[in-house]
Amino acid sequence: MRPAFSVILLTTLIGVGQGLFLALYAAELGAMFDLLPVQDGRRFFAAGDALALAFLTAGLLASFFHLGRPERAWRSAAMWRTSWLSREVIVLPAFMAAVFGHGVSHYFGLGGTLMPGALGVLLCLVLFVCTGMIYACLKFLQEWATPLTVVNYILLGCASGFTFATAFAAAAGPGLTETFGRCAVAFTLAALCTRVASLVRNARIKPRSSLQTAIGVKHPRIAQKAEGFMGGSFNTREFFYGKEASPLRAVKWGFLVLTFPVPLALLLAGMVIAAAPLLAAAFAIQYLGLIAERWFFFAQASHPQNLYYQAIS
């Protein structure tokens, strides 16, 4: 598949926003049970919610660039019974509303933020599942059609969100840097395991479709001689990422290094010497890595329709 940058930005940005909100709510719960230091409602919670909302809004804005007819985007809430995309379109604004409500109650010190926050957490998790299932439900994109896709979206979102939360806590949440940092390390390690698992799985995939099933001729040697046109078409642009496998391999190693070991090292170093710039760098590098990861996620998926578009003439 050709990586669509609007979708790459959407999925990575809302992942950060979701992870950050989970971190904020964890801090709120921890303070309630006297496990974590109590934080200031305005400086920490309201500001954190505003940042999470900024990430979510940026992601939502990016998604509009994917649409051919963005002015009709409101229609996409219609088919929530069957379409994961439609479900995501409903859950994302609902989650944003919950984050907004949570932030506003903290800002004005209205109290009673635990239940709306819990609703936000629920919506956050549902949103992760919706985003992942958009890809995992396409059964003939075999690289995507696995529960690992959903698990990776959840863990990578949490990892980047908690890494950001660690940097944020270093600036605005005294006493939380250590806890958030540990969570960020744990989520990053967990995401490393599941992402590598999906890479291993995808390396062993046997395509179920072949040129034989595509045109229904039983012969081991079939070669396309013409695809029906001399120039390009939507089918040759949308479903191919490029020519060779070498950039794919470079991006794979790039994202594996940028998303996991480098941020882990920076997080640990930043926690030990309590340096906010190191933590901020950890987030920035991990986010770059996630963009590469999502690019690779698209580029690696090979669509069976490509069987019909192998040779111009």
Add this chain to the structure above:
Amino acid sequence: MTQLALVIDLNVCVGCHACVTSCKEWNTSGEAGCLSDDNPYDRDPTGTFLNRVQTFEVGEYPNTQTVHFPKSCLHCEDPPCVPVCPTGASYKRAEDGIVLVDYDKCIGCKYCAWACPYGVREMDEHQKVMKKCTLCVDRVYDGNLPEAQRKPACVLACPTSARLYGDIHDPESAVSKAIRDNGGYQLMPEWGTQPANHYLPRRKTEIRIHRDELQRADNPLKIDGLLPKPGVKAPALDDVTSW
């Protein structure tokens, strides 16, 4: 239940692309607006088509077969493109099984094209909506046309009648009989999409003659030896019958 569909006979298709041009002509002139093209007479021409004819070579030289392979929307009975559409623009008609896109509802998110294993949906780069074969729904129900013309444009254009059109759920229809009698098959059956369009395979017409059939085994000449030959002067049958 009706399921309108095409049955394409690969044994007959000569790869002339008449169905492609006829399809483009009909569907670019309709109410739904044109099927837009870019650089049609320039370098890198590209455009929106609902039907393509591809060519495959089967086997290794010199024992090869050229297969011309027309491909348009297969109007699956379980279309994977329909449930994923977030707006309901992509839908399958209950009354005749045609899979259509409501161009006024489509937001151009391309998710349906991702969800189609056959690559038969094409984004119109100017109208920014997804286009696909409509089975000429604006033609096959047009009461103003004479009965014989109420068929998809590609079917009418085919000079070799490689394209049949009809209801594959009616066991007595010509398409059902063609599928039954000539081994009609579906594309990529592994995904369970149950395409309504079927393809009839290439068939080699061979005459089967065994060696013993080349010479008559019970030839009386072999059994009885040579018959006596009449003398040169003896009257032949011609002398008796001619006058």
